[in-house]
Amino acid sequence: MERSGQGDTRVTLREVAEAAGVSRSAVSRTFTEGASVSARTRKKVEKAARELGYRPNVLARSLTTKRTALIGLLSNNFQNPAFMEVFDLFTAGLQERGLRPLLVNQSDDGDPEASLEMLMQYSVDGLIVASSTLPQAFSKALAEARLPVVHAFGKPTPAFKINVVGVDNVHGGELAADLLIERGYRSVGFLGGPELATSTEDRLEGFRRRLQAAGVALAQVRYAETYSYAAGRTAMAALLDEGPVEAVFCGDDILCMGARDVCRERAIRVPEDMGLIGFNDIAMADWAAYDLTTIRQPIRDIIISAVELVVRLVEEPGRSPEARLFPCQAVERGTLRPR
Numbered sequence: 030m031e032r033s034g035q036g037d038t039r040v041t042l043r044e045v046a047e048a049a050g051v052s053r054s055a056v057s058r059t060f061t062e063g064a065s066v067s068a069r070t071r072k073k074v075e076k077a078a079r080e081l082g083y084r085p086n087v088l089a090r091s092l093t094t095k096r097t098a099l100i101g102l103l104s105n106n107f108q109n110p111a112f113m114e115v116f117d118l119f120t121a122g123l124q125e126r127g128l129r130p131l132l133v134n135q136s137d138d139g140d141p142e143a144s145l146e147m148l149m150q151y152s153v154d155g156l157i158v159a160s161s162t163l164p165q166a167f168s169k170a171l172a173e174a175r176l177p178v179v180h181a182f183g184k185p186t187p188a189f190k191i192n193v194v195g196v197d198n199v200h201g202g203e204l205a206a207d208l209l210i211e212r213g214y215r216s217v218g219f220l221g222g223p224e225l226a227t228s229t230e231d232r233l234e235g236f237r238r239r240l241q242a243a244g245v246a247l248a249q250v251r252y253a254e255t256y257s258y259a260a261g262r263t264a265m266a267a268l269l270d271e272g273p274v275e276a277v278f279c280g281d282d283i284l285c286m287g288a289r290d291v292c293r294e295r296a297i298r299v300p301e302d303m304g305l306i307g308f309n310d311i312a313m314a315d316w317a318a319y320d321l322t323t324i325r326q327p328i329r330d331i332i333i334s335a336v337e338l339v340v341r342l343v344e345e346p347g348r349s350p351e352a353r354l355f356p357c358q359a360v361e362r363g364t365l366r367p368r
Contacts, residue, residue: 044083097152098128099152101151103158111282119159156178194331205359217248223256249272257287310324310326
């Protein structure tokens, strides 16, 4: 079968219908998931489509189905290497389901209302927010827009009902404290991410509580402006200038890497002179140059679960909000002194 001018313009649905000897609606149903079409008609349509090089126009089909198959991913942590794993798992999970991603960079100075407006202009079917903090005003705006939303790496709150997939960050802080207590550290510091991030608050809460119970001094608390290497360096330098500590729990691996490099520059040996613990267990944490002891946050499990949940919400709009929390796990490497 030949088509004059093939390659000059897109093959149309009408041309496929004529080649297959069926109606245009039959061609449309063949390429619409769940639509009713006989096996005989499907075979004829698929044969004609292959020979003509036809590809369904997904955007045009969305006008009929009222769905765009677009799922948004909004985050303010694009500078953090952990986001690369998030991005990989998010896009792969959607593509396996025949869906497509729309990324939105909600930087610290970005306008949440503008981000929501863009999401609505593209008529996304659902949204995953990959951030430790979701401002209540933004949560309310999402609810008013009736957009299926999953907050990944978030914290369940009774005040506002929203779907959450994350970890028990308080328990993560307790695990970090346990490691330091077991190794005999008596004066320690906490270097967290942004002070208003709920993950920072919860990790510090668990860390502080477990230290107090063991009679270990929390000598210093410092916050980084962002979850970035540079912010980790700045915060660690300020912490060291304030006074000596034996160990520091960093609320993120990339912050901890910045902290470790400051120690190198100041000839502070790790772990002989200073103990360090990170959080997340990103791939770089296992690099020989850092070899971080850290608290593992199961990023893969969180994103896979968030994708599965947002797809369910799109298909079942009446579902009640739910929270899925995964456990943290201590990963011991080389930045703490031996037991």
